[in-house]
Amino acid sequence: MEFIGLQKKASNKSNVFILKHVVSLSDTNAMGGVVYFSNFIKWQGMARELIMRQKVDYKKLIASSLDMITHSCSAKFLGHLYFGDVVRLEVQTKKILPTSFVMVFEYLRDGGGDVVAVGEQRVTFANRENGELCRMPQEIFDLAKQVELETQDAKSVNRS
């Protein structure tokens, strides 16, 4: 998977992080040679990590006492991907709250532009030493705000 960068999303005029992945044989299954469903969740994790590594001091974060935790994740499948296809992941955020935020994924077939899946995951933060939930670090908050989805439903906070 490759991190492409930050762009404007045509459909909703918000910023979006773009990543691309070339579907390998190991992504596909024996049932028609389509990409196996669990890989869409795996790609969410890879995308999240690549975004964080571009914009946040990830090593410092890992070395700190802060844990980033996946609270929940989901994917809804609208089409198939095959070996050799290039999948374009468009990643935005919503519901940015003091201790959690939601990442929104759109998986598109690069070139064709059709949406083959959509997904979400909610991320929260905890102190590794005592396991207590805590506020998200400012740098991650700023990162999430960069690609915030502007909708009436997207309740978020602003930090001064």
Add this chain to the structure above:
Amino acid sequence: MMCEDRIATDVKKLLSSTFKLDPNLVNDNANLKDDLGLDSVDIMDSVGLLEEQFKIKLIGSSDWASTTIKTVGDLTALIKKKMSEKIRKP
């Protein structure tokens, strides 16, 4: 000093708008988990939002460690306590 009824109203309004809850369900006796369906992350987010709204510190304070928050009323009581402490400090 902020009226205590106003604090209770603001807490309920914040919970119902943030989590899209029926305002009629968000009463003082409502259990945050069992009645309103909030989980621990939702509750922490609520507390964080209330900290920002009322400009008080809850998470990590001595009150936080010693308080059990189960209902909307528990949350309101904690806010009221912190607000009156804030007013009493010179």
